[in-house]
Amino acid sequence: MNTHEKLVALKTIATREILRFSRIWIQTVLPPVITTALYFVIFGNLIGPRIGKMDGFDYMEFIIPGLIMMAVITNSYGNVVSSFYGSKFQRHIEEMIISPTPNYIILLGYICGGVARGLTVGIAVTIVSLVFHPLNIHNFWVMFSMIILTAILFSLAGLINGVFAKSFDDIAIIPTFVLTPLTYLGGIFYSISMLPEFWQNMSRANPILYMVNAFRYGFLGISDISLMTSYVIIIAFIITLYLFSLHLLKKGHGIRT
Amino acid sequence: MQPALTIRDLEKTYTGGHTALKGVSLEVAEGDFFGLLGPNGAGKTTLIGILSSLVNKSGGSVSIFGHDLDTDLANAKACIGLVPQEFNFNMFEPVIEIVANQAGYYGIERQEAFKRAEANLKQLDLWDKRRVMARTLSGGMKRRLMIARALVNHPRLLILDEPTAGVDIEIRRSMWTFLREINAAGTTIILTTHYLEEAESLCRNIAIIDKGELIENTSTRQLLNTLKMETFVLDLESPLAELPVLKTHKLQWVDSHTVETDICRDDSINTLFTELNEQGIKVLSMRNKTNRLEELFMNLVENANSNRAAS
Numbered sequence: 342m343n344t345h346e347k348l349v350a351l352k353t354i355a356t357r358e359i360l361r362f363s364r365i366w367i368q369t370v371l372p373p374v375i376t377t378a379l380y381f382v383i384f385g386n387l388i389g390p391r392i393g394k395m396d397g398f399d400y401m402e403f404i405i406p407g408l409i410m411m412a413v414i415t416n417s418y419g420n421v422v423s424s425f426y427g428s429k430f431q432r433h434i435e436e437m438i439i440s441p442t443p444n445y446i447i448l449l450g451y452i453c454g455g456v457a458r459g460l461t462v463g464i465a466v467t468i469v470s471l472v473f474h475p476l477n478i479h480n481f482w483v484m485f486s487m488i489i490l491t492a493i494l495f496s497l498a499g500l501i502n503g504v505f506a507k508s509f510d511d512i513a514i515i516p517t518f519v520l521t522p523l524t525y526l527g528g529i530f531y532s533i534s535m536l537p538e539f540w541q542n543m544s545r546a547n548p549i550l551y552m553v554n555a556f557r558y559g560f561l562g563i564s565d566i567s568l569m570t571s572y573v574i575i576i577a578f579i580i581t582l583y584l585f586s587l588h589l590l591k592k593g594h595g596i597r598t
Numbered sequence: 599m600q601p602a603l604t605i606r607d608l609e610k611t612y613t614g615g616h617t618a619l620k621g622v623s624l625e626v627a628e629g630d631f632f633g634l635l636g637p638n639g640a641g642k643t644t645l646i647g648i649l650s651s652l653v654n655k656s657g658g659s660v661s662i663f664g665h666d667l668d669t670d671l672a673n674a675k676a677c678i679g680l681v682p683q684e685f686n687f688n689m690f691e692p693v694i695e696i697v698a699n700q701a702g703y704y705g706i707e708r709q710e711a712f713k714r715a716e717a718n719l720k721q722l723d724l725w726d727k728r729r730v731m732a733r734t735l736s737g738g739m740k741r742r743l744m745i746a747r748a749l750v751n752h753p754r755l756l757i758l759d760e761p762t763a764g765v766d767i768e769i770r771r772s773m774w775t776f777l778r779e780i781n782a783a784g785t786t787i788i789l790t791t792h793y794l795e796e797a798e799s800l801c802r803n804i805a806i807i808d809k810g811e812l813i814e815n816t817s818t819r820q821l822l823n824t825l826k827m828e829t830f831v832l833d834l835e836s837p838l839a840e841l842p843v844l845k846t847h848k849l850q851w852v853d854s855h856t857v858e859t860d861i862c863r864d865d866s867i868n869t870l871f872t873e874l875n876e877q878g879i880k881v882l883s884m885r886n887k888t889n890r891l892e893e894l895f896m897n898l899v900e901n902a903n904s905n906r907a908a909s
Contacts (some may be wrong), residue, residue: 342672346705353702353711355693364690414617436747438649440703441672442866501759598612 344443350442351450358454362420365555369420370462373412377466380408381473384530395535396532396563402477405470406484407529410491412466414524414549415516417459421451422512425503438468444590448500448583454566455496456489458469477560482562483568484559489550490575497582509589525564527553533565548578600664602628602755602786603649609657610810611645618644621658626788626803628663628754631781632774633801633818634790641810642790649788650680663754676704679753681744683760683790688809689733693724697747711750718746722776732812738769745773745809749780756780758789762796774800774887794895798822807896813902829887835880842871846871858887859899 342350385401396586428434437447457577467476478484498515518558528548531540544550545566555571558564564571588594603626610619618641626632636642646651649660651671665674669902687696694715698874701711719725724741727735741761746757758777762770772794777800781787791797797804797818804821806814814821818878846869849857861867874881 342676343704349705349707350703353708357691357699360695361690428688431688432684433688435650435652435682435686436700437703438652439675439678440700440751441675441705442703443672568854578875595656598647 342443347443351446351453354437354442354447354450358424358450359419359457360425360575361454362458369416369458370465373484374465374469377408377412378469378472380404380502381470384527385473391487396561398535398563399474401474402561403532403557404460404530405474406560407527407553409463409466409470409531410488410549410553411524412554413463413488413492414457414552415462415520416462418495418502418520421455421496421499422457422506422516424454425500426509426512427449428507430501430509430594432476436515438593438596448497448586451500452493452496456492459492459495460488463492463591465498471526477592479562480559482559484556487556487559487575490572490579491556494552494575494579494582497579497586501582501585503517503588504586506596521545522524528557528565529553541586547575548574551575552557568582578590599628600663602623602630602663603788604661605658606660607647607658608648608655608660610641610646611649611651611656618810619655619890620649622807622810622812623658624805624812624815626755626786628780628786629784630775630786631800632786632788633797634788634807635794635797635804635895636790636807639809640807642807643759646680646682646757646771646788648680648791649757650678676751677754678856679748679751679756680697681741681756681758681761684746685740687732687740687747690731691737692721692729693732693743694728697750698812702749702751714750714752715746718749718762722746724770730892738765742767742769742773745776753785755786755788757786761789761792762791762793770796806895808899808902809906811902814898818846827860827862829858829860829889831856831885832874833882833883836883838879839847842874842877842878842889843881844878846873 372468381401384404387399389404392400394400396452425434470476502512502515527546528544535543536544551566551571551574554564554566555568555575558568605624608619608622611616611617622641622645629703634642634645644653648655648667649662651667654666663677664676667674691699694712696716697715698708701714702708706714716725719728722745724739724742724746727739732740732743741763745758745761762773765773774796777787777789783889789797789801801818804814804816804818805812832850834855834857838857840888841849841851841857847859847861848864849859852858859870861870871881
C-alpha cells in the first residue's frame, strides 16, 4: 500500500469508529453528560459552598477541569475497548486483518475513534459546566494538548484491554476496579496538598493525577505537579502503550490462532 | 503462467497440540475454479485461514501470485477476497457501509468504494437492502453480502469457504451462475463445500484433504472417470410381488414400485432393459441413486483411513 492508500484506510477506520458511537449517542454521549451534570449539581452547587475555597478558587470552579477530564478518560477508554472487543466478538476485525492495511494504521484508526468520542463528551460536559460557572481558560494550548494526549493514552489502554478480553466481563473489570478508583483518587475533587505526606507520595504513583493537574493548569493556572513532569510522564506512557499495542496486533494476540 | 496459489509443505499445529495440517502441498493455476473438499475437521478452514492471514502457519510456505506470505504479505493480501464460513461482519452496520468500508481497507477512495459497493450489491440483488442494518438480513442475503464485500477490491483470487451453506436451492443456483461469471471474467476461485454436487458442477480441479493430509489432487473429470460403478434407481409402472432375477444385473428391492441396480461404467445399459422387457416389467423412469462425486469422495476418505490404520 502506498501512503495515499494508507491514509484512505485510516480515514475509513476513523470514520467507521466515529459513526459507530454517533449512531448510538443515547448510549455513548448522553449518559456521561447527565452523570457529570449531577456531579456539578451535588458537589459543586450543594456541597461546594460549604467546602469553601480550594487553592484560592470556588470549589465548583476547581472541580470542573477534573470532571471534564474524567469524562474524557472514561469515554476514550470505553469507546476503544467496547469497539475492539465487539469487533473480535462479531469477528468483523477479520475484515481488516485480511486486508493489506498495516497494523499501525488499524491502531491509529481506533485511537481516532477514542479521541473523537473523548472530545465529543468533553466538549458536551464543558458546555454543561457553563450553566454552573463561567469558563476560565488560563492557557488554551496546555488544556488542548493535555486533553488530546490523555484521550490518546486511554484509547491505547482501552485497545490493550480489548485485545486481552475474552468476555464482556473482562471489558468491565478494568474500568470498574482500576480506572474509576484511580480517577477518583487523581485529584479531581481535592488538591493533594490537603493530604498527609505519605498519601501525597502515594498519589504521585497515580498517572491520572498528572493529567488532571496539567489540565487544571490549562484552566486555572494552578497545579500540584510540575507541567513538564506531567508531559514527560504522559508521553512516556503513550509511547510504551503504543509499542505494546502494536506488538499485540502484530502477534495477532486474541485475533489470530 | 504464474500459479495463482502455491503451497509447499504447509503445516499447522495449534497451541493445544492438535495438528490440523501435515505438510500439504498444492498449486492452483490462474483462472482455475478449484474445489477443496474434505470431511469436517479435515483442515480446509485452517488452510484458508492461513491463506487469508487469520491463522499463523507452523511451517511451510505460501505464495499468492508470486507474493510470499512471509516476505511480501501486503501484496499477497491485496490479491485476495475472502468469503468465510461464518458471518463476520458488523451486524449493526448498514449493508452498503460494510461493503464500502472493506474497499477502504484496501486503500480505495470513498467515492469509488461506494460506486463499487453499488455495483456489487445490485449484482447480488441486495441494492434494496443497502440502508438496512446487516442483522436484519436473511441467511441467504447475509451470504450474498459476504460475496459482495469480498469482491469489492476486485481480487485476483477469491476464496469461498462453504458459501452456500444453509442457502435454499434457488439462491444456491443463482450464486453458482454468478460465480461462474466472475470466474469466466478471469478471477481464480477456490471453493470449499460440503455440497459435492456444487463442486462437481463448478470446479475444474479438485483437491481432497482428510485429517490434515492431501489425499487427492486432480481434475474433476479425471476424478469422476475413476468411478467404475453407478447405482441407478428404477421406478416401475406396476408393483412387484417378488424381486425378478436377471442374468446380467442384480436387482435390489427398494419398495414394491421401485428397484435399484449397480451398473458397471463399461457395460451397456440396453441389456438391463432387454431383460426387464422379457419379464414384462415396464420402467417409467430411471435416476442416479447418489451423487457420483459423493460416492467417490466417500471411497477416497475410507481408503485413506484404511491406509492410515494399516501403516
